[in-house]
Amino acid sequence: MSAGPLDVYRIPEEPYYLALADEVSLFEAAYAARLPVMLKGPTGCGKTRFVQHMAWRLRRPLITVACNEEMSASDFLGRYLLEDGSTRWQDGPLTIAARFGAICYLDEVVEARQDTLVVIHPLTDDRRLLSLPARSEALHAHPEFHLVVSHNPGYQSALKDLKPSTKQRFGAIEFDYPPRAREVEILTHETGLAPDLAERLVSVAEAARRLKGHGLDEGISTRMLVHAGSLIHQGVSAEAACHMALVQPLTDDPDLVSALKASVRACL
Amino acid sequence: MTRIAGEDSKREFSAGASSFVRALWGLDVRVQALPVRAGEAAPRRPRFVASNLWLPAAPLTGVPGRFSDYLFAACAHISAHLRFGAPRFSIQSLKPVQIAIISLLEDARVERLAMAQYPGLARLWAPYYEARADGAKTSLSLMARLARALHDDTYTDGDAWVTKGRQLFLEARSEWHEPDFCRRIGNALGNDLGQMRVQFNAKDYIVQPAYRDDNIGLWHFEQEQTEDGTALESEGVRRVEVEAPAPKPRERGEPEISSKRDDSAGERASALRPKPAAATETVTQYPEWDYVIRSERPAFCSVKERPAPAGDTAHLATLLAHYAPARKRLQRSALRLADRRPKQIRRLLAGDRLDLPAAVATVVARANATLPDPRVYRRIRFQLEPPALLLLLDLSASLNAVAAGSNTTRLELARTASALFATSLSGVASDLAIHGFSSNGRHELGYVRFKDFDQPYDEHAQARLAGMHASLSTRLGGALRHAGQALAARPAARKLLLVVTDGEPSDIDVHDPKYLLFDAKQATLGNRRQGVNSFCVGLDVTAEESVKRIFGAGHYSLLERLESLPQRLAQMYVRLSA
Numbered sequence: 001m002s003a004g005p006l007d008v009y010r011i012p013e014e015p016y017y018l019a020l021a022d023e024v025s026l027f028e029a030a031y032a033a034r035l036p037v038m039l040k041g042p043t044g045c046g047k048t049r050f051v052q053h054m055a056w057r058l059r060r061p062l063i064t065v066a067c068n069e070e071m072s073a074s075d076f077l078g079r080y081l082l083e084d085g086s087t088r089w090q091d092g093p094l095t096i097a098a099r100f101g102a103i104c105y106l107d108e109v110v111e112a113r114q115d116t117l118v119v120i121h122p123l124t125d126d127r128r129l130l131s132l133p134a135r136s137e138a139l140h141a142h143p144e145f146h147l148v149v150s151h152n153p154g155y156q157s158a159l160k161d162l163k164p165s166t167k168q169r170f171g172a173i174e175f176d177y178p179p180r181a182r183e184v185e186i187l188t189h190e191t192g193l194a195p196d197l198a199e200r201l202v203s204v205a206e207a208a209r210r211l212k213g214h215g216l217d218e219g220i221s222t223r224m225l226v227h228a229g230s231l232i233h234q235g236v237s238a239e240a241a242c243h244m245a246l247v248q249p250l251t252d253d254p255d256l257v258s259a260l261k262a263s264v265r266a267c268l
Numbered sequence: 269m270t271r272i273a274g275e276d277s278k279r280e281f282s283a284g285a286s287s288f289v290r291a292l293w294g295l296d297v298r299v300q301a302l303p304v305r306a307g308e309a310a311p312r313r314p315r316f317v318a319s320n321l322w323l324p325a326a327p328l329t330g331v332p333g334r335f336s337d338y339l340f341a342a343c344a345h346i347s348a349h350l351r352f353g354a355p356r357f358s359i360q361s362l363k364p365v366q367i368a369i370i371s372l373l374e375d376a377r378v379e380r381l382a383m384a385q386y387p388g389l390a391r392l393w394a395p396y397y398e399a400r401a402d403g404a405k406t407s408l409s410l411m412a413r414l415a416r417a418l419h420d421d422t423y424t425d426g427d428a429w430v431t432k433g434r435q436l437f438l439e440a441r442s443e444w445h446e447p448d449f450c451r452r453i454g455n456a457l458g459n460d461l462g463q464m465r466v467q468f469n470a471k472d473y474i475v476q477p478a479y480r481d482d483n484i485g486l487w488h489f490e491q492e493q494t495e496d497g498t499a500l501e502s503e504g505v506r507r508v509e510v511e512a513p514a515p516k517p518r519e520r521g522e523p524e525i526s527s528k529r530d531d532s533a534g535e536r537a538s539a540l541r542p543k544p545a546a547a548t549e550t551v552t553q554y555p556e557w558d559y560v561i562r563s564e565r566p567a568f569c570s571v572k573e574r575p576a577p578a579g580d581t582a583h584l585a586t587l588l589a590h591y592a593p594a595r596k597r598l599q600r601s602a603l604r605l606a607d608r609r610p611k612q613i614r615r616l617l618a619g620d621r622l623d624l625p626a627a628v629a630t631v632v633a634r635a636n637a638t639l640p641d642p643r644v645y646r647r648i649r650f651q652l653e654p655p656a657l658l659l660l661l662d663l664s665a666s667l668n669a670v671a672a673g674s675n676t677t678r679l680e681l682a683r684t685a686s687a688l689f690a691t692s693l694s695g696v697a698s699d700l701a702i703h704g705f706s707s708n709g710r711h712e713l714g715y716v717r718f719k720d721f722d723q724p725y726d727e728h729a730q731a732r733l734a735g736m737h738a739s740l741s742t743r744l745g746g747a748l749r750h751a752g753q754a755l756a757a758r759p760a761a762r763k764l765l766l767v768v769t770d771g772e773p774s775d776i777d778v779h780d781p782k783y784l785l786f787d788a789k790q791a792t793l794g795n796r797r798q799g800v801n802s803f804c805v806g807l808d809v810t811a812e813e814s815v816k817r818i819f820g821a822g823h824y825s826l827l828e829r830l831e832s833l834p835q836r837l838a839q840m841y842v843r844l845s846a
Binding site for chain 1: 283284285287288290291292293294336340343344385386387388389391392612624625628631632635648
């Protein structure tokens with residue numbers, strides 16, 4: 001195992017992740033087959049935590065790239081920098097991962113421009129090749145290199161979607177909010193809340209999830225519940241914590257805010 | 269502008285209320301204001317029939333706390349009925365007092381079940397339990413105390429009847445999932461009250477606590493077929509006849525006040541939309557400009573909004589099939605328009621930031637003593653947001669004429685154009701509305717909304733487009749003002765009013781052709797002051813003079829070939845939006 005460039009990306013402690021189905025074994029199988037993996041699901045349901053957990057489990061460093069629309073190919077691949085009148089090449093995150101054998105995680109991959117994403121294509125089929133035109137280098141990916149992307153389908157899907165040629169290179173695992181009992185378990189583990197109170201918070205989330213498509217773009221996520229739980233842990237009252245962490249970030253519509261606040265009161 | 273009273277206040281609340289019920293139970297309800305009949309006190313209790321809710325539009329006298337809290341408490345109670353209620357009770361030979369008590373027990377039953385799932389509901393309801401154990405021994409007071417005793421286990425009441433009621437109710441705990449026990453216990457308690465010689469007057473009875481509904485939705489009335497509400501009174505429940513609505517709409521689960529709606533089904537999410545279709549004809553008055561006196565005649569023209577009738581969508585689909593290639597093209601352009609992601613422009617001589625690869629190349633070139641490229645900057649270009657768009661169709665009788673050089677009428681073309689427009693842009697431009705108008709004198713400017721802003725282009729909208737018909741005259745000014753108002757209220761930065769008309773404005777009560785022309789011009793200028801830009805697509809090439817007058821040079825386009833209207837209209841949008 002190569003030391004140096006990847007050390008900062010290693011995950012020493014086990015990140016908490018509660019498996020909901022067979023996603024762990026599916027990911028392990030995909031990793032063994034070097035099949036790139038796409039994690040689909042609503043925001044805040046545990047996709048990123050899952051990747052961290054899997055990286056730890058597989059003992060691979062994890063390089064995360066939060067994608068945004070200003071990203072260019074060189075933000076992935078690397079670029080020349082100027083140093084003392086001469087140029088020096090610096091690998092981008094994808095190149096580092098491919099060169100030294102890390103898991104590269106492209107978070108919210110649809111946010112990157114689709115023509116930019118084409119750079120990952122040769123890396124994701126059996127060639128496992130990363131071409132660095134600026135350096136005239138064709139980099140054969142390290143045997144341990146693995147590519148994982150996440151995306152949240154449904155949201156603005158008419159405008160933002162992956163090209164079919166990109167999508168079809170991946171195996172996909174679908175995520176959703178956990179079932180009630182599991183979500184309570186996650187909440188009590190992450191925030192130390194009493195199970196009874198955690199259950200009520202989950203009721204609030206379930207109520208809001210029923211409004212998805214009826215005024216809300218997304219329901220209350222597990223992540224938001226953890227936020228509410230940690231506020232309560234800090235001594236904030238349950239109702240105020242729900243307003244701050246669950247209701248107000250979710251919508252600005254005054255009617256929905258009042259309906260959600262009433263739901264919070266009904267649940268607590 | 270005068271609006272029919274009650275419309276707005278009613279709408280404000282209904283969105284929150286229906287969202288709340290959906291959040292709790294996943295049920296869709298329609299919330300409306302309780303109608304108040306002239307000369308009567310405000311209605312006293314909320315009401316529900318099937319999934320229709322009627323809530324007071326103003327705070328009830330003597331009800332504590334904030335009005336919005338009260339409304340949510342009422343919604344929570346009614347939604348408990350909807351969630352846990354069974355088919356309606358039949359009255360059979362029950363006496364009024366028994367009906368009242370059975371209803372009270374049923375209220376307590378569904379609330380208990382609801383609280384088991386949402387314990388916080390108890391806090392929502394608690395402030396309205398005001399009955400006290402030392403109250404008078406009237407039927408009203410005893411029943412209010414029983415309601416409190418059934419709701420609140422910590423409440424103590426020494427009265428034997430209240431105690432017995434609570435005991436029977438709690439003993440039946442294992443039967444709470446079904447309402448049958450309510451009838452059994454209710455009969456017994458009603459008989460007891462009779463033996464205690466406590467008077468019960470159905471006319472004075474009012475459900476307590478105040479957030480509860482009037483129980484109309486719980487009972488099946490045998491005489492529902494009758495037209496007047498007195499039949500219910502003879503059943504002895506309460507003063508139903510003064511608390512509209514009348515029984516006939518109730519029997520269909522359809523409120524009387526909205527019986528004129530054309531699309532009562534599938535309205536689930538409509539309460540969340542900012543502007544649901546008006547329940548009845550809405551009248552808005554606008555001034556008109558008189559060019560002779562060079563000033564406005566205030567409130568001179570009445571725009572009457574009517575629900576659009578539904579038509580046969582199958583025919584529309586066939587018409588639309590002819591335009592499949594155009595539709596594909598348009599969808600692509602519309603998607604491009606809607607893609608508001610910033611675009612990078614690289615290798616510029618001047619720009620916001622350094623284009624790093626270009627800068628490096630320049631330095632390398634300099635080091636190699638070759639000619640450096642000075643274009644080392646880049647810039648981000650932000651795309652303009654597509655405009656809010658209102659397509660306004662002139663639906664006067666002249667539209668029924670067969671279009672020259674074609675075998676379809678102008679109406680068919682206008683219909684197809686609107687449909688093509690809506691299908692191409694739906695899912696991309698949500699800020700799209702299609703309205704139409706035709707007039708019959710200044711008191712009768714009919715205005716219909718086929719598709720409104722934020723409404724999906726669904727089967728209802730399609731049916732409304734299919735039902736489009738043309739008649740009467742073109743009083744353009746008032747329609748422009750009304751459409752301008754609707755557009756001005758949109759949050760979009762740019763607002764575009766696209767008018768399709770086939771000639772000069774005219775109306776039966778106007779004999780000076782210049783009058784309506786100048787009025788329409790004034791309306792266009794007024795819209796522009798509100799940030800609404802107008803563009804006209806003229807269907808009559810001979811009317812260029814008047815169209816130019818009204819909309820101004822460069823703000824109109826005349827169609828030589830009318831069959832091209834569908835494609836041209838959508839192209840126009842793409843061109844104007846870019």
